[in-house]
Amino acid sequence: MRVPVSWLRDYTDLPEGVTARDLAAALVGLGLEVETVDSVGADISGPIAVGRVLSIEELTGFKKPIRHCRVDVGGANGTGEPQNIVCGARNFGEGDLVVVALPGAELPGGFAISSRKTYGRVSEGMICSAAELELWEDHTGIVVLPAGSAEPGEDAYGLLGLREDVLDIAVTPDRGYALSMRGVAREAATAYGTAFRDPADAAPAGTPGGGYPAAVADPAICSRYVLHGVTGFDPEAPTPAWMKRRLALAGVRSISLAVDITNYVMLELGQPLHAWDRSALSGPVEVRLARSGEKLETLDHVTRALDPDDILITDDSGPINLAGVMGGAATEIGLSSTDVLVEAAHFAETHIARASRRHQLSSESSRRFERGVDSALQPAAAARAVRLLAELGGGEIDRGYTHIADESAAGPRPIAVAADLPDRVAGVSYGTGRVRAALERVGCTVEEDAGGLRVTPPTWRPDLTDPNDLAEEVVRIEGYDNIPSIPPRAPAGRGLTAGQRLRRSVCRRLAATGFTEVLTYPFMGERDLEGLQVGADDPRRHALRLSNPLSEDEPLLRTTLLPGLLKTLVRNVGRGFNDVALFETALVYIPRPGAPDSAPMLRVDRGPTPEERESLAGALPDQPRRVGAVLAGDREPGGWQGPGSPATWADAIETAREVARSANAELVVRAAQFAPWHPGRCAALYVRIGGEERLVGHAGELHPRTVAAYGLPERTAAAEIDLDAVEEAGGPATAPHVSGYPVALQDVALVVEEGVPAADVEGALRAGAGDLLEDVRLFDVYTGEQVGEGRRSLAYSLRFRAPDRTLAAEEIAGARDAAVAAAAERTGAVLRG
Known part of the structure; x- marks a missing residue:
């Protein structure tokens, strides 16, 4: 709604000195969205006056009709003598009142007016059209004023409203009354406490x-x-x-x-x-x-x-x-x-x-x-x-x-409202008197009764139907900026939950290792799952379908974080970022077995019943929180010091380990085959909960078909891990005891079948070595003729240390032999000679 300020003044007397911007600020304070204050005609300057055409001489010999006019402009030219003006318009005659731009004036578009010779005569100004003055859309010619409406020489700025301030208000759906001068003038009168003259108060015509x-x-x-x-x-x-x-x-x-x-x-x-x-x-x-x-x-x-x-x-x-x-x-x-x-x-x-x-x-x-x-x-x-x-x-x-x-239709119905409701909503003590005065300024009829106030809204406010609407009106009239800012007090002994602390820790840890956090839409499509090479019987295929999806290509709620991360990776690579490491911590949506395919539609005129809440809860999917990560390009960039180090499947697994470390959980890694990972470079990730291992995710290099389907860089790696399960497996962090006694190093090389996981061998060594073992590290893997076909050699470095003494050689040898014996018993390992 565009509101000329001069028109607005017909219905309320704004205080002296109030500018259009002051008025805009006051209306914004009342909740109206004033988007701009336009100064229409600000690019017009100089003498523009009313003139009377005294005589017209038709000039001939030109391609179009030209007229030489003598125009009385009174004293506007400083001499009182008529102006000689050349004009081509035909819609005016002798005796007509016209608008004249005199030399020195400037019209919209930077068009300067001066005395100049044209068509063989000197033209001392210009007779203006509405289009040239940008008054209104008109192509009929010169502005001809009604006879007797003005005198020659009278200033045309005020007469025609050449300069006007106009408020451009974006009217929200609940404030339809503001789509009128009447409604905005009433708000302006409320803002400044001035009288409002209602243009609808005139007597009926008949x-x-x-x-x-x-x-x-x-x-x-x-x-x-x-x-x-x-x-x-x-x-x-x-x-x-x-x-x-x-x-x-x-x-x-x-x-x-x-x-x-x-x-x-x-x-x-x-x-x-x-x-x-x-x-x-x-x-x-x-x-x-x-x-x-x-x-x-x-x-x-x-x-x-x-x-x-x-x-x-x-x-x-x-x-x-x-x-x-x-x-x-x-x-x-x-x-x-x-x-x-x-x-x-x-x-x-x-x-x-x-x-x-x-x-x-x-x-x-x-x-x-x-x-x-x-x-x-x-x-x-x-x-x-x-x-x-x-x-x-x-x-x-x-x-x-x-x-x-409709005589049967009652007018606005009275609304019972507690007198202190605005106080409780805003946290300000207004009092009954101020509440009543504010509602009456809006136009409401207010009566007091034993239980509070009985308020009848005016006919022009059909949006006021509820006590909370009335409370909002009181707060609005009293001023939103008058509500004090009071920071909430956190109750003593409370803070972030364990889950919140874990999520923040994971995000900080991954960001510190070079990852960038992203937020993706929680939607996917069948095409995304096909690109992941997900089989028809894979549980990830069983996804909830949206009834009103944002895109027909993504009508499903995601069951995995990978589609959004992979598409974000492709977008970044396409913009020239070849070395990318992204992660996201978000929910996935897993339908519950036996749950209905759609949620019930609840009524909006009342709250849900216990039965409806139960049915709604039964339709909701499980929503575990997961961490997803993708890597492409160089993990460590190359430079003068040498070539870069490309991101590999091992980096994806290490990312999962970082997530587990944040929760102080131990991650067990085993080789696996699971889409969309490469069958030879995929790891299944487990944690121990209650003495049992639970699968919490996968990591490794993506399958070449997935890389091709998404348009990813070659050898892209990814990881996805269930953060809720990792949190359950974790525990409070404890500071390790640092021994001041020397460490003893022992290396062992064990030959095992190729199918035996290195993690199982490491677990056996730890179990057999006992409390003296401080750390185990795999430092070499060998396959070849010396160990035989179908077998491989795993070389481990064992670190032994006691917290209270220097270990004797016999103790070290005994712990080492016990570790080897346990590995032999559990995995069939043979000490390599």
Whole structure:
């Protein structure tokens, strides 16, 4: 809604010195979204005055008609002598009042006016058109002012409103009243405590009854319907300059006087109007819903198939209007219309909103109707329109008018609200007196009773339906910026949960090792799973389908983090980042066995019942938290010191180990085959919970088919691990005891079958060595003729240390032999000679 400040001042006297920006700040403080303050005409400067054309000399010999004019500009030129001006326009004559830009003026676009010789004569200025002054959209020629409206030499800035401040307000759906000068002026009066002059308070123009015959089929679709007519209207009467200018500043194009008046009243009062050529109507008017198969050609000359939910205005010929959205072409008012019938109605908001979207017609009328208009405003709006038609178009107002109202429909219902509710909402002690005063400033009627306040909202605020709405109004009027900022106090002894601390620790640890955290959408598609080479019987195929997905390519809730991470990796590589390490900590969604495929739809007019909550909880999937990581390119970049180190499957496994270390959990790694990893470079990850091993994820190099399907760099590695399970396996971190006694190193080389995991051999060594063993490290793997086909040699370094003494050689040898014996017993290992 564009609001010219000068127009706003017609309805409230703003304090002296208040600028447009001050007003914008005050309205923002009341909750209106003022997006911009436009200074229209700020690029116009210099002398621009009213002139009277004294004489016109037609110049010949040129390709187009040229006129040499003598124009009286009074004392605006400093001499009082007439100005000689060359002009090519033809729509004015001797004696007409015109607008003259004198030498030294500058018009929009940086067009400077000076005395210059043109067409063989000296032109001392310019006679201006509306387009040249950017007053309104007009291509008919020079601005000709009505006779007697001004005197030669009078300043044109104030007369035409060449310089205006305009507020551009983004009106939210709950504040439909702000789509009018009346509504914004009421807010401005509230902000500054000034008197508000309601333009809808004028007396009716006529008496109800005896107007054009009409009927409303169902009061539920139209609770109030008014028709008021004017006869003897001059269809060629021009729209006055002041109205054209105000419409242009508000962003509305001038069309004809009758249409301009309906638009002007709509902007002024917020009530959409429609004007018919009464002679084009056939019989009584009826407001009803559309019937199957009906069609209507609207004013944009598109024939539309009507829906049974559409509200129509009809006569004996059929539909003539799509109510609240757009008029019909057959009854359009034109340049021969002398009898005008004005319609003002209160239509059902939801019907208008659906019709506007159904027919893809968003009009100024539909924007207001769907947000809710004043349900009592229609007689006043129609009266205002017919008065303007009679005053500006020379018509005569009908003595009677049609007024159909639903007598059974009550007005705004009273709302019982506790007097201290705004206090409790805002945390400010307003008191009953201030609460009552604030609500009365909004327009509410307030009565006190034993239980608090009984508040009846005004008809122009259909959004006030709940005690909380009223509390919000009090807080808004009292000022959001007056609510003190009080930091909440954290209860003693509370802080982050163990899970929160773990997630932060994981994120910090991975970031410290070179990873970048990303957030991806929790959606995936069948194509993503096919790219991962996931089999048809894989549980990850069983995913929940969204009823309204953002993209038809991703209609499923993810069961793995990898699709989002891999697509993010591809996007980064495509932008020139060849060495990438990304991770994400997020939820996946695993449907529960036997759960329904869809969640129940709950009602919105009440809270859910215990049974409904239970059924809703039963439909929710399991949502474990996982950590996913992907790596591509060099893990360590190359440089002068040598070539870089590429990221491999081992780095993916080490990433999983870092996650486990954050939880102080021990990770067991075993070779495995699991999509989408390479079958020879895939590790299954286990933790020990309650003495048993639990699979928590996989890590390694991705399968070449997955790399090709996603367009990934070669040898891309990835890991995915269940963080909830790792947290369950972990425990509180304990500081190790640091012994001051020397360490003893022993190396052993064990020959095992190729299929024996190195982790099993390491576990056996640890179990056999006992408490003296400080650490075990695999430092060499050998396969060849010396160990035999199908076998391999694993060389381990064993570190022994006692906390209270220096170990004797016998103790070290005994612990070493016990470790080898345990490995031989559990894995079949043979000490290599």
